[in-house]
Amino acid sequence: MTQPTIVRYGELQPCKTAFIDAHTPGSNLKENFTIIGGGVSESADQFVHITESHGFNIGAAGQPPKCRNSLHSHRTAEVFWILTGRWRFFWGRWGDAGEVVLEQGDIINIPTGIFRGFENIGDDYGMIMAVLGGDDAGGGVIWAPQVIEDAKDHGLVLAETGKLYDTKKGQSLPEGVGPMKTLTDEQLKDYPELTPQQVVGWGVRRYWDMVALAGKKPLKVIGAEGIIRDRPGFEVDLITRGSATETPHSHDRPSVLMPVTGHWRVTWDGGSDTLAPGDTMSVPAGLSHAAVPSMSGDAALYHIVATDDPAGPSSLWPA
Incomplete structure (x- = not known):
């Protein structure tokens, strides 16, 4: 694969x-x-x-x-x-x-x-x-x-x-x-x-506020149910140390991992690698993978994946 x-x-x-x-x-x-x-x-x-x-x-x-x-x-x-x-x-x-x-x-x-x-x-x-x-x-x-x-x-x-x-x-x-x-x-x-x-x-959402909100599961930052309610054709999640899991998962379309803080060990069927802040990883559709911090200290990354919503004007702008 x-x-x-x-x-x-x-x-x-x-x-x-x-x-x-x-x-x-x-x-x-x-x-x-x-x-x-x-x-x-x-x-x-x-x-x-x-x-x-x-x-x-x-x-x-x-x-x-x-x-x-x-x-x-x-x-x-x-x-x-x-x-x-x-x-x-x-x-x-x-x-x-x-x-x-x-x-x-x-x-x-x-x-x-x-x-x-x-x-x-x-x-x-x-x-x-x-x-x-x-x-x-x-x-x-x-x-x-x-x-x-x-x-x-x-x-x-x-x-x-x-x-x-x-x-x-x-x-x-x-x-x-x-x-x-x-x-x-x-x-x-x-x-x-x-x-x-x-x-x-x-x-606008502040990093440390989002870390606090994340708790034990990834925080939906941008999406129909996100803390920023919008449907721009993609969703953004924040994954923190507390919400990361070693359980593999996959998507039906390519997804992107972008560390903000810490180092992240990403494993997938057939390999593994480590990401640092500023690195960008594109994960192919259908590839089972997981990401967890590889060192102690603060660790968070943004996860982006496309949705079926059309890219266009802000769609959930408050009335």
Whole structure:
């Protein structure tokens, strides 16, 4: 039977020109990683570690202090959890509708249809992991108009096809292909200015609170019955030392294991291996497996598996 595929943290291959703000001061030092699926990169330089379809995409962003990701939106879910560092997430047309600061293990499910950005406000290089709904991740990124305009001043042009061209490298739009049009004032009315109470109250959960809630069974973090009630085409569970079990189980579709803290020994029919924070394991459909901490101390991991729900707008947003 097919074996799991592991992408080690130390072997991740970054893309430094993944998006239109890659040359814009304040955003030009970020690194983007596509771990599973095609992701939403606008650059042909992006390396995909695992191309097999999972029903969702897994990516990551690594940034030094004071580096930010510019305001953008997605048509499907965008869930982040913090691997290392201290991060400020902000949202709204100009990024001033609200903000929240997250640290290791914290998770945020950002409602679809709003502009959002994030920056590393810690003292060292930080990494956040991302889960995007759908195999095609909603067809790409929708940028706030000012992001596209600012990028032009620094040599990057986004084509209407969604492909990025770098004039600093002598690239130009192909004949017959125009630049990506910015959203009109009328179109911008479809992007609401949600309050902090709406975004944080619905979509943010703190790591240590989740560890306490997990008890003796995995905690459903995102799902129809999750502590974040949403059906974005995938479910997210938090498995802790107290809720881990050596009893093997399997899924009818690929699943993903991503340690937050501790080292985890994963066994399956025909083998075993150990995962550390930052590693990503894709477990094939139908493969019986189990994961338990291999050392003492705090240990938790996120488990992601697709559902039959369509990837799309947040589906259980509170009335």
